[in-house]
Amino acid sequence: MYKCLKILAAICSRILFALHGLLMVYLMVELKQDDFYWSLLAGVVLLFVEMIVTLKMTKNGEWKWFSPMVFLYLCTVIPSIFVMELAYQEFRMNIDHINITSLGCTEINCKEITTEVQGAEELTILVLILGRWMMPRGKMSRDQLAQLLLLYLALGADMLDILELMKEPSVKTNTTITVVGLCLFSWAIMQFTLILTQTLSSSSEDPEVGERGYSSSGVKNCVMTLCCTSEVWSVLITVLMQDGPFLVYRLYLVTREGVFNESMVFFICKNILSVIIQLYRVVVFLCNENRKRKRFKETHINL
Numbered sequence: 001m002y003k004c005l006k007i008l009a010a011i012c013s014r015i016l017f018a019l020h021g022l023l024m025v026y027l028m029v030e031l032k033q034d035d036f037y038w039s040l041l042a043g044v045v046l047l048f049v050e051m052i053v054t055l056k057m058t059k060n061g062e063w064k065w066f067s068p069m070v071f072l073y074l075c076t077v078i079p080s081i082f083v084m085e086l087a088y089q090e091f092r093m094n095i096d097h098i099n100i101t102s103l104g105c106t107e108i109n110c111k112e113i114t115t116e117v118q119g120a121e122e123l124t125i126l127v128l129i130l131g132r133w134m135m136p137r138g139k140m141s142r143d144q145l146a147q148l149l150l151l152y153l154a155l156g157a158d159m160l161d162i163l164e165l166m167k168e169p170s171v172k173t174n175t176t177i178t179v180v181g182l183c184l185f186s187w188a189i190m191q192f193t194l195i196l197t198q199t200l201s202s203s204s205e206d207p208e209v210g211e212r213g214y215s216s217s218g219v220k221n222c223v224m225t226l227c228c229t230s231e232v233w234s235v236l237i238t239v240l241m242q243d244g245p246f247l248v249y250r251l252y253l254v255t256r257e258g259v260f261n262e263s264m265v266f267f268i269c270k271n272i273l274s275v276i277i278q279l280y281r282v283v284v285f286l287c288n289e290n291r292k293r294k295r296f297k298e299t300h301i302n303l
Contacts, residue, residue, distance in 0.1 A: 006055075006060070006061040006136050007055065007061075009061070009134055009135055009136050010051050010054070010055060010061050010135065010136060011051070012134050013069070013131045013134040013135035014047045014048060014051050014069060016127060016130060016131050016134065017044070017047060017069065017070075017072075017073040017127065017131055018044045018047055018048075020073075020077070020123060020124070020127045021040075021041070021043065021044040021047075021073055021076040021077060022041065022044060023120070023123075024076065024077050024080035024081070024120055024124075025037060025038060025040050025041055025044075025076065025080055027080070027084065027116055027117075027120055028040075028080045028083050028084055031083075031084055031087050031113070031116075032083060032087060037080075037083065040075075040076050040079055040080065041076065042076075043072045043073065043075040043076035044072075044073075044076055046072050047069060047072050047073065050068045050069055050072055051069070054068065054069070060136055060137070060139060061135075061136030062135065062136045062137070062195070063195070064139075064195070065194065065195055066193060066194060066195065067135075067192075067193050067194075067195055069131075069135065070128070070131070070132075070192050070193045071190075071193045073128075073131070074189060074190065074192070074193065077124055078186045078189065080120075081117075081120070081121060081124070081182070081185070081186075082182050082186070084116075084117045084120065085117060085163070085166070085178065085182055086175075086178065086179075086182075087113075088113050088114065088117050089166070089172070089173070089175065089178045091113060092172050092173055093173045114167075118163075121160060121163055122160060124189075125152075125156035125159065125160060126156075128152065128156070128189075128192050129149055129152045129153060129156065132145075132148065132149060132152060132192070133145070133149055152192070155188070155191065155242065158188075158242065158246060158267060158270070158271075159185055159188050159189060159242075161263060161267055162181055162184055162185050162188075162246060162249065163181065163182075163185055165181060165249075165250070165253060165259060165264075166178045166181040166182075168253075168259045168261065170257055170258050170259055171253065171257050171259055174257075177253070177257065180249065181249065184245050184246060184249055187241055187245065188241050188242040188245070188246070190241065191237065191238070191241050191242065194237060231281070231282075231285050232282055232285065235278040235279070235281055235282050238274070238278055239274075239275055239278050239279070243271045243274040243275050243278070244271075244275060246267070246271050247268065247271035247272060247275065250264065250267060250268050250271065251268065254268070
């Protein structure tokens with residue numbers, strides 16, 4: 001029964017990704033009027049090949065640290081967003097060179113393109129969250145999965161705001177700002193492929209983990225214990241892939257480009273607090289590990 005449910009979850013999640021990937025490619029082909037972009041559906045086709053390999057090679061229907069399914073899906077979606085946003089940015093630039101008589105029609109077309117592109121981007125985040133919910137949990141508990149989905153919502157809102165900043169009046173025709181924003185969005189959304197990014201390792205819930213790290217040979221695994229745990233890596237990945245780059249990008253737009261809106265202060269403060277809190281997590285973790293190491297030494301000295 002469990003195996004059947006696992007297979008059903010794997011199929012349903014990949015169908016969801018495949019349908020949305022097909023929609024994204026279709027919108028891009030319609031916008032660019034170029035059938036070459038249908039080639040991006042290769043990632044969608046490979047989803048089902050990957051499903052067979054994953055179900056055969058893994059016990060829980062999911063790889064431990066990396067999700068090939070999400071990666072293949074994003075290989076279709078990210079280029080689609082890139083192409084549509086750049087096409088939309090080119091359209092905005094052309095508005096400055098049209099005559100007054102055609103302005104009304106152009107504004108209507110611009111709004112239609114804006115709605116399609118924005119809707120497709122927002123749907124991408126929702127599909128990632130629903131897909132993560134539907135796919136096999138692997139070794140995650142239901143509580144960990146719920147925490148992961150809530151964090152995905154917060155991450156997604158931050159990512160979508162970066163895309164909206166590119167449409168601000170003072171930078172909406174700046175190709176460099178648009179390309180950098182798209183690169184940051186693409187870099188950040190790749191977090192969804194890294195399962196360790198938002199989940200606690202199973203060892204963090206094991207009461208014996210502190211003793212295993214220092215067993216038999218004393219503190220020979222000290223460096224590995226401190227630097228190669230999923231907790232530390234999750235902090236580094238979150239800071240380096242999202243909050244750090246997003247903070248620099250927003251501060252540049254405010255100080256150099258004069259971009260400022262109602263949500264700018266909130267997201268800048270959010271990025272700053274996220275970096276501080278994540279670094280605080282590392283400090284707390286290292287302090288706890290240091291105390292465990294000292295207790296281990298004292299215990300063996302007494303023995």
